[in-house]
Every structure is written in C-alpha cells, then in structure tokens.
Amino acid sequence: MKPVIDAxxxxxxxxxxxxxxxxxxxxxxxxxxxxxxxxxxETQVQSAADQCPTQAIKLE
Ligand code: SF4
Structure with missing residues (x-):
C-alpha cells in the first residue's frame, strides 16, 4: 500500500x-x-484521504 496524489x-x-x-x-x-x-x-493516510476536499489521494 502506498499513497498516491492525483496532481x-x-x-x-x-x-x-x-x-x-x-x-x-x-x-x-x-x-x-x-x-x-x-x-x-495506513490509518493516518486514510484519514488524510478522507479529508481531502477533492479526493485526490488514493491508496494503491
Ligand atoms: S488534501 Fe489538499 S493538498 Fe492534500 S492532496 Fe488533497 S487537495 Fe491536495
């Protein structure tokens, strides 16, 4: 699992x-x-993904 940002x-x-x-x-x-x-x-990263206003963060 790694975090990825859609720029x-x-x-x-x-x-x-x-x-x-x-x-x-x-x-x-x-x-x-x-x-x-x-x-x-992963819990913290998922929290950040959930709070991103544009859903730009994915966990791959
Ligand atoms: S939380 Fe804000 S700065 Fe972070 S990826 Fe989402 S839009 Fe970009």
Missing part, C-alpha cells in the same frame, strides 16, 4: 500535510507531494 485534482489546500506531515509535503508547485511511500501509517 490534477490537488488544489493545494494543505490538509493532507497537516494530517500526516511525514508522508505529505506541500512543495513549490503549490501542490502536495508524497515524500514517504513505504512503512506509512
């Missing part, structure tokens, strides 16, 4: 970074990026 769907709200800062990071393009793919806390 086209991300509106850069920053919610995912605030929920799981070790996995999601806002970068210079104004969008969130996945900075950790392995060994993530």
């Amino acid at each position: 086209d769907a991300c509106i850069g709200c920053g919610v995912c970074e605030s929920v799981v800062p070790d996995v999601f990071q806002m970068q210079d393009d104004g969008k969130a990026h996945v900075i950790k793919e392995a060994g993530v806390d």
